[in-house]
Amino acid sequence: MEDTKNSSRVAAKEMTLSMGPQHPATHGVLRLVLDLDGETIVKCTPYVGYLHRGVEKLAEHRNYMQVLPLTDRLDYISSMSNNLGYCVAVEKLFGIEVPERTEYIRTIVGEMSRIANHLLWLATHALDVGAMTVFLYCFREREAILVFFERLCGARLTVTYPRIGGLKNDVDPKWLEDVYAFTTEFPMRIEQYETLINKNRIWLQRTKGIGVISAQDAINWGLSGPALRGSGVPYDVRKVTKYGVYDKVKWEVCTGKNGDVYDRYRVRMDEFRQSNSIIRQCIEQIPEGPIMADAPKYTLPAKDKVLTDMEHLIHHFVLITKGPQTAPEGEMYIATEVPKGELGFFFVSDGTGKPYRMRVRSPSFVHVAALPKLCEGELIADIIANIGSIDIVLGECDR
Amino acid sequence: MEPLEIVNRLKTKYLNEIADVTEFRDQVFVSVNRDRISDICRFLHDDPDIYMDYLVDLCGVDYPDRQHRFEVVYNLYSVKHKHRLMLKALIPADNPSVDSVVPIWAGANWHEREACDMYGIVFNGHPDLRRILMPDDWEGYPLRKDYPLKGPADSEYKGFEELKDLHSHDSEWNIQ
Numbered sequence: 257m258e259d260t261k262n263s264s265r266v267a268a269k270e271m272t273l274s275m276g277p278q279h280p281a282t283h284g285v286l287r288l289v290l291d292l293d294g295e296t297i298v299k300c301t302p303y304v305g306y307l308h309r310g311v312e313k314l315a316e317h318r319n320y321m322q323v324l325p326l327t328d329r330l331d332y333i334s335s336m337s338n339n340l341g342y343c344v345a346v347e348k349l350f351g352i353e354v355p356e357r358t359e360y361i362r363t364i365v366g367e368m369s370r371i372a373n374h375l376l377w378l379a380t381h382a383l384d385v386g387a388m389t390v391f392l393y394c395f396r397e398r399e400a401i402l403v404f405f406e407r408l409c410g411a412r413l414t415v416t417y418p419r420i421g422g423l424k425n426d427v428d429p430k431w432l433e434d435v436y437a438f439t440t441e442f443p444m445r446i447e448q449y450e451t452l453i454n455k456n457r458i459w460l461q462r463t464k465g466i467g468v469i470s471a472q473d474a475i476n477w478g479l480s481g482p483a484l485r486g487s488g489v490p491y492d493v494r495k496v497t498k499y500g501v502y503d504k505v506k507w508e509v510c511t512g513k514n515g516d517v518y519d520r521y522r523v524r525m526d527e528f529r530q531s532n533s534i535i536r537q538c539i540e541q542i543p544e545g546p547i548m549a550d551a552p553k554y555t556l557p558a559k560d561k562v563l564t565d566m567e568h569l570i571h572h573f574v575l576i577t578k579g580p581q582t583a584p585e586g587e588m589y590i591a592t593e594v595p596k597g598e599l600g601f602f603f604v605s606d607g608t609g610k611p612y613r614m615r616v617r618s619p620s621f622v623h624v625a626a627l628p629k630l631c632e633g634e635l636i637a638d639i640i641a642n643i644g645s646i647d648i649v650l651g652e653c654d655r
Numbered sequence: 656m657e658p659l660e661i662v663n664r665l666k667t668k669y670l671n672e673i674a675d676v677t678e679f680r681d682q683v684f685v686s687v688n689r690d691r692i693s694d695i696c697r698f699l700h701d702d703p704d705i706y707m708d709y710l711v712d713l714c715g716v717d718y719p720d721r722q723h724r725f726e727v728v729y730n731l732y733s734v735k736h737k738h739r740l741m742l743k744a745l746i747p748a749d750n751p752s753v754d755s756v757v758p759i760w761a762g763a764n765w766h767e768r769e770a771c772d773m774y775g776i777v778f779n780g781h782p783d784l785r786r787i788l789m790p791d792d793w794e795g796y797p798l799r800k801d802y803p804l805k806g807p808a809d810s811e812y813k814g815f816e817e818l819k820d821l822h823s824h825d826s827e828w829n830i831q
Contacts, residue, residue, distance in 0.1 A: 476760055586679035
């Protein structure tokens, strides 16, 4: 042992390795420049911006209604959550109260989106680390959720289902029934995934004790979502910001202990069960009622009225082309818990139909920034596990 | 602690620095002069009753008509005490610079780089202030209000300088 250590030190030569931007394990166009001493990472410098589309600049030139489809393209894996985050933020800015039925439906689709996101995360993360079997099992269930989305609004990936003040359309009872049937079966599926990897020695060796970040460091670096909770910080925006019906259903904030890749995996597995339980409770409790808020200055009129009534047609036209003309002046920050962490919107409104400034606080951007902290001093193979464990999407990182 | 209580604490210590306090839908914004921003942030971070340990977000805002053209908005949250305060540093147009808060919150690093990239605000003492989303040789600051959404046709970005050099010198890369 001593010998190999010495000989490796003699032979070791620092070398710079450019990883990405086209690399299957970086989950998008992320480029990392790694300074290596043998196989140990001395310095890691991430380069981002390859997917920069200027969403914040575009938003300043579009009205509030037109910005909504842009938010789909932030985190395209869980576009439903992004839409929700945006709508909740704009509603709080305008001071709109959303009907109860809408809150229930939003919570259901939000949690379905969380399950779909974590499924994709588990599939690709496990594949990166070498546990290949679980990949297709996860995609089977993800497909089921995407089909539910398709039945709901016609789109699978970029859904644009919520609207400011409500939803595009109501759900039908058969859809709710089928989702309920899915949630009855899903806990068994989670157990299947766990039997595949929980006792897999390769999986355990490649995740336990890797990429450790303490609770204090995780907060200091601004991590959020499962990446923060894996370090044992019980911070969940669903408990902090009031939106959806998270205060009316029973659920717990899942936390880890050691802050390593394995604990972040455990947190997400626990979140599967929590989300599943939230969906079930919502479907059991969901009340009847309208789905659009009673705020005609900000919300789109019902489609059947637009097609038959002149006044509503004009109203619809003005809202879509010019935006709400009576938006209050002010600035505020509203965050929601998307699957990847805290997605925040900071609006400066000057009273016109367009946001004066829209800042998107995306979890992936913060997580990529913290990547050097996680992987410096570790082996080059571990960087794959680390990138997977912080769950990034570059569309959201670069905006 | 209520946000206004935090503001009162701040006032007893840094009264001359505070320019304005506004409130909108229960969120409190404190505008301060930029000169002692790192002292103020250090105080908000270290004080055991306030303990703003989580820098949620940091971003710039551009107001071309105001005396202080730029604002840097610090979105501070305390995970321990569960309270939030929005702090704004007022920055003049002729010398857009402010002290970096990276020594206090490591997570500020990329947010500050982005604000520099998008608004041209210089963060003094930042460990690695480079462009982050735009290419290194980009001209102008895209999120400034006087920067057009779409420029004239001939102003299209011509590509990385370093790549062009590479193309002209290395025949293997010389793709027509």
